[in-house]
Amino acid sequence: MHQGNHRDHEGAEKLFSLIKDVKIAMMTTADADGTLTSRPMWNNDVDENGDLWFFTRLHSPKTAEIGRDNQINLAYSDPSSQTYVSVAGKAEIVRDQARIDEKWQESLKTWFPNGKDDPEVALIRVHPEKGEYWDSPNSTMVHLYGYLKATLTGESPKTETKKVDLA
Secondary structure (H helix, E strand, C coil): CCCCCHHHCCCHHHHHHHHCCCCEEEEEEECCCCCEEEEEEECCEECCCCCEEEEEECCCHHHHHHHHCCEEEEEEEEHHHCEEEEEEEEEEEECCHHHHHHHCCHHHHHCCCCCCCCCCEEEEEEEEEEEEEEECCCCHHHHHHHHHHHHHHCCCCCCEEEEEECC
16 A cells, blocks of 8 residues: 555645544445445544544454455534545554554543453554545634625635545
8 A cells, every 4th residue: 555645745734634623534435235335433543644543343344344345435524614524545454552552542442341452443544545625614704694695696605625636
C-alpha cells in the first residue's frame, strides 16, 4: 500500500480539519455478494500521514469484508456546522499491540469490556485515496440570509465543494 503523506495534497488539510472533531464516521464495505454495507464507527484518530484509524473486533463481518475487498468509503457528517465529508480509500486490519496501546482510550471499554489486551481487539487503518467535502456557512444569520436570497432571487447560498486527490 502507498505509504506517502496524504496531507501533502491540495485541499487535504482542509478536509482533515473538517473531520477531526466529527465523532462518528459511517464506514461502507462490500459484502461477499457485492452488497454495500455501512455501519457507524468511532472516529478514533488521524495520524501525521493522514491515515485514519478505527478500533474493531478481529473477527467481525467488516474485517471479513475488508479481507475480501479492501476498498472502503467513510462518510462524515456534522449537520450543526453544515460540514459533510466523504473519503474513499484502502483499508487494512492491524493487529499490532504497540499501536493498539498507543491509540487506546478508556471509553473504548464500552465496546471492548476486556480492555486493550483482549485478543479480539484490532485496528482498521484506512489509507485515503480520494476525498470530497462540502463546507457551508453555519451561522443562523447566514442561513436566514440564504433563505431570503433563495426566496427572492432563486439563487442558493454558496457552499464550498472540493474533490481532493489523497493518493
